[in-house]
Amino acid sequence: MQEKTVGKSDNKIIITVSGVDRIGIVAKVANVLAEYKVNIEDIKQTIMQDYFVMFLLGDISKADKSFKEIKEALQKAGEELQMEIWVQKKQIFDKMHTI
Amino acid sequence: MSSINADSILETIDMIRVHHLDIRTVTLALSLRDCCDSDVKIVGEKIYNKITKYAKNLVSLANEIEEEYSIPIINKRISVTPISLVGESCKEYDYVYLAQVLDKAAQEVGVNFIGGFGALVEKGCTKGDAALIESIPEALSKTERICSSINVASSKAGINMDAVLKMGTTIKKAAKLTADRDGIGAAKLVCFCNVPGDNPFMAGAFHGYGEPECALNVGVSGPGVVRAAIEALPKNTSFGDMANKIKQIAYKITSTGELVGREMAQRMQIPFGIIDLSLAPTPEIGDSVAGIFQAMGLEHAGAHGTTAALAMLNDAVKKGGIMASSHVGGLSGAFIPVSEDAGMIEAATKGCLTFDKLEAMTSVCSVGLDMIAIPGDTPADTISGIIADEMAIGMINKKTTAVRVIPAPNKKAGDKVVFGGLLGEAPIMNVNNLSSTKFVQRGGRIPAPIHSLNN
Secondary structure, eight states: OOOOOOOTTOOEEEEEEEESOOTTHHHHHHHHHHHTTOEEEEEEEEEETTEEEEEEEEEOTTOSSOHHHHHHHHHHHHHHHTOEEEEEETHHHHHHHOO | OOSOOHHHHHHHHHHHHTTOOOEEEEEEEEOOGGGOOSSHHHHHHHHHHHHHHHTTTHHHHHHHHHHHHTOOEEEEEEEESOHHHHHTTSSSOOHHHHHHHHHHHHHHHTOSEEEOOOEEOSSOOOHHHHHHHHHHHHHHHSOSSEEEEEEEEETTTEEEHHHHHHHHHHHHHHHHHTGGGTTHHHHTEEEEESOOTTOOSTTTOOOOTTSOSEEEEEEEOOHHHHHHHHHTSOTTOOHHHHHHHHHHHHHHHHHHHHHHHHHHHHHHTSOEEEEEOEEOOOSSTTOOHHHHHHHHTOSSTTSTTHHHHHHHHHHHHHHHHHTTOSOBOTTOEEOOOSTTOHHHHHHHHHTOSOHHHHHHHTTTSSSOEEEEEEETTOOHHHHHHHHHHHHHHHHHHTSOEEEEEEEETTOOTTOEEEEEGGGEEEEOOOOOOSOOHHHHTTOSEEOOOOSSSOO
């Protein structure tokens, strides 16, 4: 018998955006997420060592495109904004930082 | 309650981006015991079909998971039943042909190495075992992706010195037949004591006799992360606190491996096997186990104190990692392959790290004398002596030990071999020039040790 494994159904993603602060970052990222039907559940932003860092918690359960396509669209937006964007399933943080 | 923990997120991204945290390997372990037949061509056909069927999606699924978690999965590999067993049913043995079939199947599914071209002969060889060992040099020279391992000793059986003697000449021959590539054949050939049957790491991976039909095994890595964490501690941090820090990092590394392993297993619809709690270096700067010793306060790998540092590191990695996974196995511990670790390469090139010190270090770490290039004119009997010593360390200490040395053809101490990629490069290290011949040629077995009176 196969042991119970971690579910694939985890639909939460974390988007981390970092770089030099400028106008329109939140708008552009949020726009991509709306277009791909990713619901934003939480946003946090901060300035760290002169860099703007924003974290978004998204839910992709209603998205009509694959994770890969959403990630590519966000990374393209990141390039246009000259910001670094990381898009990851939230599970990796939950698993790594909780016992 | 906010679901965003900024510190955790940034720490994870830093571990991946700056300190080379990665999943070193996802290895599909597959039984080939049902591929036996009296006709070697049919055996080959069955092997090819089974591997290409089971591993069809291995690479694409690994790439998919890599994308979703943004964590690199460096190697996708396959380990199979020791081929001596599978090929032994044939009326006429042709292990080189079976190696070529395995190589072709590996290429077809896109994995860079397939392990299991080997045998377990700690107590003696069957006819198939002997034929397989005989075929190793040719098999390794005619293939790209085959890894071979032979278990020649165990704490229960002792050391098969006939096999040790034979492996000395086999290693020499494997290097000679691949002389045009610095003897890379020997870099894919390893001798073991107490070999585990669920190891996902090459060159020693194979699918052991007590294992299920198939499983997904994972090997993690992250020396760079450990080094950075130690460097961030105040210089006077005590050993207990330093060990605790390593445990915390090992937990984080391992839990990531566990997540990836279980996801992979589920998507491949096969059982999750084990996670190998390992610190496996790469030749990249900053991804070095030797670098951890420096962070701990040693001038370089090889300084007096290195064995103690490695012992503590190895133990802390296991203690931290074990809680992060339900099933731990494989080689589990810190690896010290010379050619695959930038800090080790530097230490060996400068002459601060010697062959004898490496041997001492293997008594407290995972595995053994690994990826060490030695002069091409080293006699086969001397290599057998090296193997015998290393097997003795494993046998007496009830641990896994291994020897993977490369007698680099036409090279002498001070020269360099370059294998490229993960196999890296290494300076040729001196070995003792005294003769081991009369000792290793006695024949027979070194008896299994007493398991009490542990002094």
